[in-house]
Amino acid sequence: MSSKEKNGSGSLPDTGITRLTGIRYAQAERFQPPQPVLPPEDLRSASTLSKIPCQLPSRLERVMGKPSVDMPQSEDCLLLDITLPAGNVENRAVMVWFHGGGYFSGGGGMPWYGAEKLAQEGNVIVVNVSYRLGVFGYLMLDGVCQGNLGLLDQIEAVRWVNRHIAKLGGNPNNITLFGQSAGAHSIAYMMAMGKDRPLFAHAILQSPPMGSHQDQKTARAFGNVFAALLGKDPLSATVEELLAAQAQAAAQIESVMIVGPIVDCYPLPGLPELEKAWSACRIPTLLGWVDDEALPFLPVVDGEHLSKEQRKLAMRQHGKALTHSLFTDGIKELASTLADGTQPVYLYNFSWQAPDSIWGAAHCIELPFLLGDEGAWSTAPMLEGAVWSDLEIQGKALRSIWLEFARSASAQEVDTSPSRPWRIWRVGKRA
Numbered sequence: 001m002s003s004k005e006k007n008g009s010g011s012l013p014d015t016g017i018t019r020l021t022g023i024r025y026a027q028a029e030r031f032q033p034p035q036p037v038l039p040p041e042d043l044r045s046a047s048t049l050s051k052i053p054c055q056l057p058s059r060l061e062r063v064m065g066k067p068s069v070d071m072p073q074s075e076d077c078l079l080l081d082i083t084l085p086a087g088n089v090e091n092r093a094v095m096v097w098f099h100g101g102g103y104f105s106g107g108g109g110m111p112w113y114g115a116e117k118l119a120q121e122g123n124v125i126v127v128n129v130s131y132r133l134g135v136f137g138y139l140m141l142d143g144v145c146q147g148n149l150g151l152l153d154q155i156e157a158v159r160w161v162n163r164h165i166a167k168l169g170g171n172p173n174n175i176t177l178f179g180q181s182a183g184a185h186s187i188a189y190m191m192a193m194g195k196d197r198p199l200f201a202h203a204i205l206q207s208p209p210m211g212s213h214q215d216q217k218t219a220r221a222f223g224n225v226f227a228a229l230l231g232k233d234p235l236s237a238t239v240e241e242l243l244a245a246q247a248q249a250a251a252q253i254e255s256v257m258i259v260g261p262i263v264d265c266y267p268l269p270g271l272p273e274l275e276k277a278w279s280a281c282r283i284p285t286l287l288g289w290v291d292d293e294a295l296p297f298l299p300v301v302d303g304e305h306l307s308k309e310q311r312k313l314a315m316r317q318h319g320k321a322l323t324h325s326l327f328t329d330g331i332k333e334l335a336s337t338l339a340d341g342t343q344p345v346y347l348y349n350f351s352w353q354a355p356d357s358i359w360g361a362a363h364c365i366e367l368p369f370l371l372g373d374e375g376a377w378s379t380a381p382m383l384e385g386a387v388w389s390d391l392e393i394q395g396k397a398l399r400s401i402w403l404e405f406a407r408s409a410s411a412q413e414v415d416t417s418p419s420r421p422w423r424i425w426r427v428g429k430r431a
Contacts, residue, residue, distance in 0.1 A: 015086070015116060015120055016085070016086025016087070016120075017083060017084065017085060017086065017116045017119055017120055018044075018083070018084040019081065019082070019083050019084075019116075020043070020044065020045075020046040020047070020080075020081065020082040020083075020084065020168075021046060021047060021048060021049065021050045021081045021082075021109065022046065022047070022048030022049055022050045022051070022079050022081070022109075023039065023040070023043070023046045023048070023079060023080040023081070023082060024037050024048075024078060024079055024080075025037065025078055025079070025080050025129075025156060025157045025160035025161075026078040026153065026156040026157070026160070027076070027078060028078060028132070028149070028153070030075060030136070030234075030235060031136075031139065031144055031145040031149070031234065031235065032149075033146075033149060033152050034078055034149070034152055034153050034156045036156055036159065036160065039160075039164045039167065043164070043167055043168060044168065046082075048079075049072065050071065050079060050081055050107075050108075050109030050130075051071065051072050051073065051074040051076065051077050051079060051107075051109075051130070052071045052072070052073055052074075052077060052106070052107025052108075052109060052110060052130055053073065053074075053075075053077040053106075053107060053130055053131065053132055053133040053134075053136065053137070054073045054074065054075055054077070054133070054134070054136055054239050054242075054243060055073065055101075055104060055105045055106070055107075055133055055134060055243070056104070056105070056243055056246075056247055057105070058101055058102075058104065058105035058106070059102070059296065059297070060100075060101065060102075060105070060296055060363070060364060062296055062300075062381065063295075063296045063359050063362050063363065063364055063365075063380065063381055063382040064112065064364055064367075064377075064380050064381075064382065065377070065378075065379035065380040065381060066379060067110055067111060067112070068111045068375055068376050068378070068379070069110070069111050071107060071109065071110060073239075075132075075136060075239065077107070077130045077131075077132065078130065078131070078132070078153055078156070078157070079108070079109070079130050080108065080127055080128065080129055080130075080157065080160070080161075081108055081109045081127070081128040082125065082126070082127050082128075082168065083114075083115040083116060083118075083119040083125070083126040083127075083128075084119065084125055084168060084169070085119045085120060085122075085123045085124065085125070086120075088169060089123070089169055090166075090169050090171075091169070091170075091171040091174075092123060092124055092125050092169050092170055092171060093122070093124045093125070093170075093171060093174045093175075093176065093406050093407045094124065094125045094126075094127065094161065094165050094170040094171060094172075094174060094175045094176065094406075095115075095118065095124055095125070095126045095127070095175075095176045095178055095402075095406050096126075096127045096129060096157070096158060096161055096175060096176070096177050096178070096200070097113060097115065097126060097127065097128045097129065097178055097179060097183070097371070098129055098131070098154060098177065098178070098179030098180075098182075098183030098184070098186055098187060099113055099128075099129075099130075099179065099180070099182075099183050100179065100180040100181025100182045100183050100184070100207075100364070101133065101181065101182055102181065102182055102257075102258075102260075103133055103134065103137065103138055103150065103182045103257075103259045103260040104133055104134050104250075104258075104259065105133065106133070106182075106183075107130045108128035108129045108130040108131075109128060109130065111372060111373075111375070111376035112367060112371060112372045112376050112377065113128055113367075113371045113372060114371060114372045114373055114376060115128060115371060116373075117371075117373075117395075117396075117399060118370070118371070118399055118402070118403065121396065121399055121400070121403065122399070122400075122403030122406070122407070124403060124406060124407070125165065125168060125169065125170045127157075127161055127165070129154065129157045131150045131153035131154050131157065132149055132150045132153050133150060134243070134246050134259055135226060135234075135242055135245075135246045135259070136149070136150075136242070137149050137150025137151075137153065137259075138150050138214075138219070138259040138260055138261070138262070139223055139226065139234070139259075140216065140219040140220055140222075140223045140262060140265070141220075141223035141224070141226070141227055141234070144223075144227075144234050144235065145223075145234075146265070146266065147216075147219055147262045147265045148261055148262055148265055148266065148267065148268065150186075150261070151186060151189060151190075151261045151267070151268070152267065154186050154190065155190060155193070155267070158175070158177065158190070158199045158200060159199060161175060161199075162175060162199045162200070173201065174201050174202075174406075174407070175199065175200040175201055175202075176200065176201065176202040176203065176204060176405070176406040177190065177200050177202070177203050177204070178203070178204035178205075178206070178402065178406075179204075179205065179206065180206035180207055180364070180366075180367060181206070181207050181208065181209065181363065181364070182209075182260065183206075184204075184205035184206050184207060184208035184287070185205075185208040185209055185210070185260070185261070186261060187203050187205055187208075188203075188205055188208050188210065188278075188334065189261050189268055189274075191203055191277075191278065191281050191283055191285070191338075192268070192269070192273075192274045192277035192278055192281070193267060193268075193277070194277065194280075197281065197282075197283060200283070201283070201284070201409075202283065202284045202285070202286075202405060202406060202409055203283055203284070203285045203286075203287075204285070204286045204287070204402060204405060204406075205285065205286070205287035205288075205331075205334075206287075206288065206366060207288075207289050207290060207293055207327060207331075207363055207364075207366075208287065208327075208330075208331065208334075209256075209257065209326050209327055209330070210327070210330025210331050210333065210334050211256075211325050211326040211327060211329060211330040212256045212257040212326055212330075213257070213263050213271060214257050214259070214260045214261060214262045214263065215262065215263055215264065216262055216263075216264060216265055218253070218255050218257075219259075219262045219265070221253065222249055222250075222253050222255075222258060222259065225249040225252055225253060226245050226246060226249040229245040229248045229249055230242065230245035231245075256326060275337060278334065278337045278338055279337055279338075279340045279341065280341065281338055281341055281343075282341045282342060282343050283338075283341075283343060284343040284344050284345070284405075284409035285335070285338050285343075285344075285345050285346070286345075286346045286348065286402075286405050286411045286424075287331055287334065287335055287345075287346070287347060287348070288331065288347050288348030288349055288350065288424075289323075289327050289328050289331050289349060289350070290349075290350045290351070290361045290362065290363065290365050290366055291323075291349070291350070291351045291353075291360065291361035292315075292316055292319060292323065292359070292360035292361045292362045292363075292365075293319075293322075293323040293326065293327040293328070293362070293363045294319035294320075294322035294323040294326060294327070294363070295315055295316065295319050295359050295360060295362040295363065296359070296362050296363050296364070297319075297322070297363075298315060298318055298319050298322070300315070300358070308356070308358055311358050312357075312358045312359075312360055315358065315359075315360070316360055331347070332347070335347050335427045336427065338427075339427040339428050343409070344409055344410070344411075344426060345426070345427040345428075346405075346411040346424055346425065346426050346427065347424070347425055347426075347427055348411075348422055348423065348424040348425075349422060349423050350365065350366045350421060350422045351421050351422065352365060352366075352369075352394070352421035352422075353365075354382060354383045354384050354385050354386040355384075355385040355386065356384040356385025357381060357382050357383065357384040357385065357386075359381060359382040361421075362382050364382065365382055366398070368380070368383060368391055368395070369391060369394060369395035369398045369399070370395065370398060370399055370402060374388045394420070394421065397420065398422065401424065411424050411426075412424075
């Protein structure tokens with residue numbers, strides 16, 4: 001398998017695509033809110049090396065594999081990568097990507113999230129965002145950190161795009177936020193913020209864990225355990241010390257969501273107010289889930305007497321309840337709430353499975369159909385036995401739906417073939 005280098009910038013051969021990397025959208029001291037910055041004068045020549053937020057290896061490596069590029073980590077990570085299609089056309093639609101990783105891992109510039117195909121096929125500008133993770137982004141500890149810094153980073157990134165994307169030919173009035181897992185979860189919260197809603201026009205939420213909301217009680221409990229395990233001033237501790245204490249504290253806290261945006265903590269209201277805000281949202285939204293969302297978060301079923309297919313079936317059955325409680329039920333409820341408005345809301349369900357993988361249609365399975373290339377996904381266990389050319393055929397069809405939604409807020413099927421491993425329907429129109 002082959003792939004283009006994902007951490008460089010400039011024009012990519014044979015496509016006319018240009019990647020601008022390492023663009024700072026804000027700056028922040030440790031445990032302080034982000035402060036906006038202006039873009040460089042020569043924005044089209046941005047080529048600073050991309051960095052990802054400080055983090056430990058992800059538990060999602062069991063399905064996604066290890067990253068194909070070992071990217072540098074830094075607390076100075078409030079950066080954008082921007083993928084531009086060929087030509088200098090103005091008023092292009094803009095898609096802003098927020099990665100997942102449970103608020104513990106990931107980065108906008110990672111190879112998995114390469115956006116060249118979206119930019120080329122849809123003639124859109126794609127912006128990949130990195131934001132602070134773990135204790136760096138979501139610690140709530142009296143006298144140290146207020147919480148929700150990672151969410152404030154994301155909001156600041158959207159503000160930067162809204163203010164400056166026209167310099168690159170983007171239309172600030174046609175910005176679509178799209179994200180997966182924690183990234184989609186974050187977008188859902190941004191949709192509830194009245195003063196920030198005008199910054200974007202559409203939203204695509206892929207597998208947001210809407211069945212879980214972090215509250216102040218849980219956040220403070222984690223913060224206190226973390227501080228006790230760290231045993232020193234978090235402001236002067238090394239990155240390695242902070243990550244070690246974070247891992248130890250996470251192992252002691254019994255919660256589905258250990259860190260993440262905290263409701264009833266600036267800038268988020270409490271849950272009742274969130275529900276009211278979603279009802280009044282008026283943002284066209286496409287949201288959905290994959291069949292086996294919970295499998296990456298469960299123990300692998302072992303047993304020499306079981307075939308791979310039997311193990312997969314056992315895991316699917318074991319994970320069914322968690323898939324519904326953490327993902328499916330909450331996604332459907334949010335869709336119903338959003339559909340009370342005047343704008344279109346679409347649900348989708350994605351069911352594709354690799355022939356030789358035990359992971360089924362696991363959390364993250366739709367990502368290779370939308371982003372990245374063969375090289376980025378070559379070691380993903382969830383794709384075991386798959387033929388990349390087959391993924392590309394289906395992927396182009398799926399990308400066309402995402403692109404059409406970004407341009408016009410419509411998510412009609414471009415190909416209604418029964419072989420498509422997904423279904424899409426408008427909420428309130430048909431089941």
